[in-house]
Structure formats: structure tokens, C-alpha cells
Amino acid sequence: MKRFLSVVITMLAALFLFGQPTMETPVSSTETYTDSRGTVYAIKPVSRIVSLGPTVTEGICALGAEDKLVGRTDFCNWPESVSAIPSIGGIINPSVEKIIRLQPDLVIASSMVGDDVYQAIQNAGIPAISINKEGSFDGVFSFIHDLGLVIGKEKEAAALEATMRSQLEEIQTTYQNAPKKRVYIAVAFGPYDATATGDTYMDEMITLAGGINVAKDGKNWMFTKEQLVLAKPDVVILMGQMNDGSDGQEILSQWKATKPYGDLPAKVNVIDGDLIGRQGPRLVQAVAELARLIHED
Numbered sequence: 001m002k003r004f005l006s007v008v009i010t011m012l013a014a015l016f017l018f019g020q021p022t023m024e025t026p027v028s029s030t031e032t033y034t035d036s037r038g039t040v041y042a043i044k045p046v047s048r049i050v051s052l053g054p055t056v057t058e059g060i061c062a063l064g065a066e067d068k069l070v071g072r073t074d075f076c077n078w079p080e081s082v083s084a085i086p087s088i089g090g091i092i093n094p095s096v097e098k099i100i101r102l103q104p105d106l107v108i109a110s111s112m113v114g115d116d117v118y119q120a121i122q123n124a125g126i127p128a129i130s131i132n133k134e135g136s137f138d139g140v141f142s143f144i145h146d147l148g149l150v151i152g153k154e155k156e157a158a159a160l161e162a163t164m165r166s167q168l169e170e171i172q173t174t175y176q177n178a179p180k181k182r183v184y185i186a187v188a189f190g191p192y193d194a195t196a197t198g199d200t201y202m203d204e205m206i207t208l209a210g211g212i213n214v215a216k217d218g219k220n221w222m223f224t225k226e227q228l229v230l231a232k233p234d235v236v237i238l239m240g241q242m243n244d245g246s247d248g249q250e251i252l253s254q255w256k257a258t259k260p261y262g263d264l265p266a267k268v269n270v271i272d273g274d275l276i277g278r279q280g281p282r283l284v285q286a287v288a289e290l291a292r293l294i295h296e297d
Helices: 002-018 054-062 080-084 096-101 115-123 139-151 154-174 201-208 225-231 249-257 273-277 283-295
Strands: 032-034 040-042 049-051 069-071 106-109 128-130 181-188 211-213 235-239 267-271
Touching: 032 139, 049 054, 054 069, 054 080, 054 106, 054 139, 096 115, 106 139, 115 128, 139 154, 154 201, 154 283, 181 201, 181 225, 181 283, 201 211, 201 283, 211 283, 235 249, 235 273, 235 283, 249 267, 267 273, 267 283, 273 283
Parallel strands: 049 069, 049 106, 106 128, 181 211, 181 235, 235 267
Antiparallel strands: 032 040
């Protein structure tokens, strides 16, 4: 149970930070990029990149630039081939010493790296930028665009976005006539309850998947057990532990064995926490899986 709570706390910290407002400024030209922290980066060819987050790593690989990756975090586990790339530690407090030894020409992160780490990297003369677009579902497309811009893969980014939008349209067409079901995504449950409230990108995913979010009126991922019982969902989707690799059976068993969750007359399924919890190139795949779990008996 201690291990489960530790994973949940880490996961909620990531999701909460991803949903925060940023200092984001639009790209002013094709020669410079202003990142989410207000840092102005002079765009230039890069060949050695350190990724400070799983979403960044997945994006770089999806754009065909895995060969440029020389460092990743312990939590970067997709695609499986990145396991061969040296790790620089965790997401919040990576080893600056390891980063420096890798001699990258660019370090890229999302929202969770602290200012002290950024300052230490920059003090070492290494460019570091943050691309944080996670406030809405469409942020995934902005993220892919900006990532492609700074690593020299703009055409690949445009092609990937087009493919993802086409796949999204197919999903919506497939389920457009399906009965609307009331859905609850359990990001965490037990001592602390968290869900896809109306101000999160997961709320949009439920709608895109053809469902009705019973927690739409909630805010900041918070929803009580009492609210859940009153909401009477038709379908409950349990979010598997991120970076865990388990099949979700332990979480499913805990849900069914715990009151009041086990008493709810709802269909219960588990979705891969990494798939739905990372707002990167696999997010449309997550919508497809969410739609399947919602609509298929």
C-alpha cells in the first residue's frame, strides 16, 4: 500500500503541474523560440539532446529524432528502445552532473523541472528550454509543433499532427451514434480521490471518446467520494499506475474491494496510466482506447 500511495502522489503531482497556467509566449519568428518560462532560445541545428520528461522523449522519437537523444529520465520508458539511452535520474531533480557529462547542445523539459536545475544547466553553458502545453487537449498539437521547430523536424511535426487529427476524426465517426454513457476516470482513489475534472485535458478526452464526464463541474482534479456516489456513472475507468508497467489487476481488485467504490453499479475497466497520463504523440491512441472501454461491453 505504501508503494501504491507513493506512485499515486508522484502521478498526481505530475498531472497537477501539467494543468497549471504558463508564461507561454507565441513563437515570434523562425529564428528564435520563446519557451514556457519566457526563455528566448536561438534555434539552431542540434545533434545531442537530453530529455527531462517522458512526454518529451516520446515526442522526439515520434518525430524520427531518437538518434539525437543522448540522455533521458528514469521514467522515459516509451518506446522500449530508449532503455538503451543513458538516464540522468528523475524528472523533478535530475543529476545536473550527468547532464553536463553528456555534453548536450539542448536540454528539453516540460513543466516539472525546478528553476534551480534550469539555472544550473544554463550556468554550465548548456541551452535548456521548457515546452509546457498541457492545459488543454489541443495543447498536444502545439507541443508537437514547437518540439519539431526546435529540433529541426517541422515537416515531420506537421505530418504527425495531420495523422493524429485524422485518427481522431475516425474515432468520433465510429462512435458518433453510440449511446452517451456517464463516465468517471479515477486518477486516484482511496485516501485521496482525484479525477478528470472539467478544467483538465482528460475532460476533453471523455467528450472526444463519446462520453459524458460526471465530474465536469469539479476543479483541479478534485472530486469527493460523496460526489462520485451521487454522480452515478455508467462506466468507471481506473487509471493504471504511471511508469509501473503492471496490468492493472491490483488496482481493479482494490477498487472492487473498497467502499463505496465496489458498491457502484458501473462497468469498471483499467486504462494504461502512461498512455492517458502523458500528453504526447500517443494521446489520440489513448482517446481510442478510452472510447473502446466506454462503449464496448
